[in-house]
Amino acid sequence: MKLILGPMPEAVQATVRRLIDSAGEQFVESDRRFVGFVLWGGPVGCDIIDADGEVWSCSWWNGDDTVERVPDGPRKVGAIAIAAEREPGLALWLPQRPAGANDCSVCGGLGTLSQMNGVQCPECVGLGWLSEPHERV
Ligand SMILES: [Zn+2]
Known part of the structure; x- marks a missing residue:
């Protein structure tokens, strides 16, 4: 997707x-x-x-x-x-989060990186989930 x-x-x-x-x-x-x-x-x-x-x-x-x-x-x-x-x-x-999407493992589904002052997670672009097959940003 x-x-x-x-x-x-x-x-x-x-x-x-x-x-x-x-x-x-x-x-x-x-x-x-x-x-x-x-x-x-x-x-x-x-x-x-x-x-x-x-x-x-x-x-x-x-x-x-x-x-x-x-x-x-x-x-x-x-x-x-x-x-x-x-x-x-x-x-x-x-x-919309598709059925079967996985929580983003980089940010734990939060969409932001708490260890970096809440910077947007680059892996899931802030959505907190990744659809399969994953397309890298
Ligand atoms: Zn993420």
């Missing part, structure tokens, strides 16, 4: 619109200016979601602010999973 989000459900669209209305920030991607909600941010970059459900990765690691679209896949799932801890409305968009 491939880990993807697919199109954003209507209920999640409403949540994202509300988040952008209340806390949206402006971002510039080449010539495009858009308003998005910051899913998470760190010292070297952040992920943003726009009203269409596209996730954008900002990086200021190289000194040049770059914004790149994050294709649907484990990386995007992980970004939504992080934000869903603060904004439960986003969790509706996360993949």
Whole structure:
């Protein structure tokens, strides 16, 4: 099973619109200016979601602010999973745990690494489970 989000459900669209209305920030991607909600941010970059459900990765690691679209896949799932801890409305968009999925052995099913200050588990991208056959992130 491939880990993807697919199109954003209507209920999640409403949540994202509300988040952008209340806390949206402006971002510039080449010539495009858009308003998005910051899913998470760190010292070297952040992920943003726009009203269409596209996730954008900002990086200021190289000194040049770059914004790149994050294709649907484990990386995007992980970004939504992080934000869903603060904004439960986003969790509706996360993949459902399939029957027969195993608890992630790396994080013990928690989705975060407690020994690393609650950093998102890279193995299961924060979901806490792995489907078989396992596709590595
Ligand atoms: Zn895990």
